[in-house]
Amino acid sequence: MLASLKKEWAEFNPRGKDIVAYSVQVGRIGEDAPREPVGDNVLTFAWI
Structure with a gap:
């Protein structure tokens, strides 16, 4: 499961x-x- 999440985030x-x-x-x-x-991408990576 973790591998699939990493692949999606990549x-x-x-x-x-x-x-x-x-x-x-x-x-x-x-x-x-x-x-x-x-955008959502900017907000997501700013939060992370």
């Missing part, structure tokens, strides 16, 4: 910025537009 690029499944986007009151979305 497919992800830790420096990739592509959105795979979801993203987070923030904005502030008074700004014209929200900031660029942060």
Whole structure:
């Protein structure tokens, strides 16, 4: 089981910025537009 998990994780690029499944986007009151979305790949590897 651990070997299969390692194989699946190896497919992800830790420096990739592509959105795979979801993203987070923030904005502030008074700004014209929200900031660029942060993809799930970036959030995952930042947390790990």
